[in-house]
Amino acid sequence: MNLRLHDLSKSFDGRTVLQRVHLELQDVHALVLIGPSGGGKSTLLRLLAGLESPDSGTIEIDGSGLPFGNEAALRRHRLQTGFVFQAHNLFPHLTALENVALPLIHVHGVPRPEARRQALELLARFKLDSHAHQRPYELSGGQRQRVAIARSLAVKPRLLLFDEPTSALDPEMTAEVLDTIAALKPEGRDFVLVTHQMGFARRVADHLAFLGDGGIAAHGPGTSLLDSPPTPGIRKFLERVLHY
Amino acid sequence: MRRFFLAPAGPSSAPTPPGILAAHFLLVLGVLTFGFTLTFHQLQYHWNWEGPWRYRALFWKGWLTTLALALASLGLSAIVGATAALAAKSRFLPARAASRLYVELVRGTPFLVQILVLFYVVAPALRLDNRFIVGTLALALFAGAYITEIIRAGIDSVGRSQWETARSIGLTTAQTYRHIVAPQALRQTLPPLAGQFVSLVKDSSLLSVIGIGEFALNAQQVNALTYGTLECYLPLALGYLVLTLPLSLWARHLERRTHFDT
C-alpha cells in the first residue's frame, strides 16, 4: 500500500493530539506505530479507519483520499477496512460464528448460508471451529481476539487496523494472537498495527513510526528505529518499554 | 436437608431439581391458604355465592373487555414507547424535545385526569366517540411514557464500544439498532417491561370513569346489586391474576432464552 498523510491535524476540546503530520510511504505492507500513552496512536488509527475526521489535512491510501465529511462514502471506506480494538470487539449476544457472519450478511449482502459457511471456514483456519457456537463470555480473551480478527478478515478488507490487540491479554494469549497476526503477513494483506510489544514490532514491521508530542517524531524502514533511536526521547521510551 | 432449603452456592454447583422448587411454592401457598381460612373463620363471614353466580355473564363480559383493552393497549404502548425512546435518542432536536415533554407530562399527572381530558376534550375535537378506542389510547399513552423510559435506559445500557464496533464494520445506525442494540437492550428491559405491562392491565380498571364496562366496573355493579362485597371482589382479583401471571411467566421465559453474560 502507498500511504500519504498530508498536513494532518486533530485536536479534542482544544487539546492538540496530531499537529500537521506528514508522512509518505511507498509500498509498505506492515506499518507499526509505537509511542507513549496519549501520543495519538489510536487517534491516527481511527482517522485511517474513517471513524473520526481530522480538523484539517488529508489521508491518501493508494492514491485515493479518504472522503471525510461524506458519511456515505466514508462508510464505504469502513467496509473495506478491518479494525480490531484492544478489547470488547465482539457482540456479546451473538455466537462466534454469528459475530463473523454478521458483517457479511448485513453489510455485504452475502446470503446467510454462504456467509455462515465462509465464517466457519475462517474460524477453522484459526482453530476456533470447535468454539463456533459459543458466545464471547464462554471464550478466553485470546480466543475472543482471534474471533475478532477472523471477523475483520471475513469481508476481505483492503486494509487491516490493529489497535493494541493484545494489551488486555496475558502473555500466553498474547503470543497466540500475535502469531495469528504474523501469519497474515505472507498473505500480502496490508495492515497498520499499534503495539507495545517491541519484539513483535521487530518481527512484522516493514516500517516503524514513533508517535509522540503531536506528531510522528521519527519513522524508518524495518527495525532501524529500534536499533538506532534517532532522538534521546525515543531512546528513553524504548529503554522503558524494553525494561518491562 | 440443606439441599432442600438452600439454593446452590455457586454457578458450578448442581441446580436444585424443579420438583423441590415446586414443593416450596406449594408450601408457601398452603401456609397462605391456611392463614386466610383462619382469618375468614374468625370473621364468621357468611358466604353467599348465589348473587355473583346469577350475574356471572356480567363478570365474563367485563373480563373479556379488560382482556381486549389490555391486549390492544399493550401492543400500542410498546409501539409508542419504542418510538418515543428512539425520538429521545434522535439527533433531530425537536423529536427529543417532544419525547421529553411527553414523558414528563404523562408521568407527572394523574392517570385519571388524563383519561378525562382525553375523553371530554381531545376525543370530541377529533370526532372520536368510541369509548373503547379512547380508553385504549389513554391506557397506551399512559403506559407508553413509562415504557419510553424503560427502553431508553435499555438503549443506554449498551456500551459505546458496541456502537463503535458496529460502525467500524459498516453497519448503518438503523442496522445497529436492529441487530446490536435492540437484542442487548431487550434483555435489560424485559423485567421492568413485564412489570409495566402488569401495571397496565390493572390500570385499565380506571377506565370505568368514562363508562367502559370493563372487569372492575362490572364487578362493582354486581356488588351494588347483590351486596356481596367479598364474593364480587375475590373473583375480580382472581380474574386479574389470570391476566397478569402469564405476562410475568412469559417475560421470565424470554429472559432465560435471551441469557448471555457481558
Ligand SMILES: Nc1ncnc2c1ncn2[C@@H]1O[C@H](COP(=O)(O)OP(=O)(O)OP(=O)(O)O)[C@@H](O)[C@H]1O
Ligand atoms: N474521543 C476523544 N475525546 C477527547 N479526547 C480524546 C478522544 N480520543 C482521544 N483523546 C485524547 O487524545 C490523546 C491521544 O489519545 P490516543 O488514544 O490517540 O493515544 P494513544 O497513543 O493511543 O495512547 P495509548 O497508548 O494509551 O492507547 C489523549 O490525550 C486522549 O485523551
Ligand SMILES: [Mg+2]
Ligand atoms: Mg490507544
